[in-house]
Amino acid sequence: MEALNLLESFIQSAETGSFSAAARRLGLTPAAISKNVARLENHLGLRLFQRSTRRLTLTMGGEQFLQQVSDPFSTLRDAFASAAQEDGKPAGVLRVSMGVAFGREYLVPLLGEFLARYPGIVPDWHFENRTVDLIAGGFDAAIGGGIELTEGVVARELARTYVVVAASPAYMKDRAMPRHPSDLAGFDGIVRRSASTGRLRHWNLRNQIGEQALAEMRTRVILDDPEAMAHAAMSGLGIALLPMPHAAPWLESGALVRLLPGWYADNGPIVLYYPNRKLLPPKTRVFIDFIAESFQKNALAHRFDGR
Incomplete structure (x- = not known):
């Protein structure tokens, strides 16, 4: 078991490039990880890492050793995990x-x-x-x-999830229901900004017979979280294109109503x-x-x- 512990400290350090990161994964201190790696190096008579204040770098010998032990160690770890039951x-x-x-x-x-x-x-x-x-x-x-x-x-x-168009009953009270995605241009839009790219999301809606149309609105609010968009829509700030996991509870409760039923976008x-x-x-x-x-x-x- 001691050899497995030393190997785990080495493999985690190699994967993360840091004793501190390996320690967080394993629930140990960085000093304990460093000591385990040093003991493994002593056992092997081989320097595994080039150490600097910023990052660990595998030596050529360390890279070769990592390739040799990674798969056997994973097999042993999984076997121990499978046996560890109450x-x-x-x-x-x-x-x-x-x-x-x-x-x-x-x-x-x-x-x-x-x-x-x-x-x-x-x-x-x-x-x-x-x-x-x-x-x-x-x-x-x-x-x-x-x-x-x-x-x-x-x-x-x-x-699979789909994006649908929704708004609050209060927002739609004195407005005519849209009949086609092109009608959305006359509504205030709660628009989503992609957290990964920083760009505004635009959706091409489609229906069951294969027609497609771009959903364009007057940008009123920009948010980067679909749950926040749903709450903004329920507050009557405008219409929103929402993934069904975020829209379903509110559509079912009546807090939101679906616009353009039959039109949707695939959300993956x-x-x-x-x-x-x-x-x-x-x-x-x-x-x-x-x-x-x-x-x-x-x-x-x-x-x-x-x-």
Whole structure:
């Protein structure tokens, strides 16, 4: 076990380029990580890193050693994780990344059932509206969209989402309902700015017979979060093009009304991401199955379908 601990300190340091970052992943101090790497170097009689005040750099020998031990270490780690169960049931801390509003609305309500079914698992959920590096961040899984598939990551589609046009009943009270996307030009728009590019988002809407039209409005408010856009729309500030996961609760409650029913834009899938390993830890495997089962049981794919 000592050799595995030394190897883990080395591999995490190599992947992150920092003793401090490796320490955060492993729950140790930077000094402990540095000591483990030094002990491994002494055992091997090989210098693994060139150290500087800013970053660690692998030596040629360190790069070769990393290539030789990474796969065998991953296999051993997964085997230990699979064996680490309480009374034959999955156990351990489960680190998952998810969007703030989506996680709060759709995933937190599942926690009670998940904990009752798997009492040995401790969810460590991270709510953040950004794309995470699953491997570098040390996550067991992530739920969201638009995460680039890198080597060692598997994607399981849970549902497709669509963008629809919505406004509050108060905003539409004295206004005629639009009949075509071109009619939106006469309305105040709550427009989304892309957090990644900084550009305003423009949507081409389509209908069931394949017609397409650009949705253009008078820009009244610019926001970079769809949940904030939904609340701005409910406040009567204008109309908004909202992804169905953010629009559905308010359309169902009547706080928002859908404009141009039958017109929509594809917003891509909601995906469950997890590491591609020969032996997934039981805690990760049961979480994947539980989430997929819950999406099906709660008909979320149907709920998010704006067509």
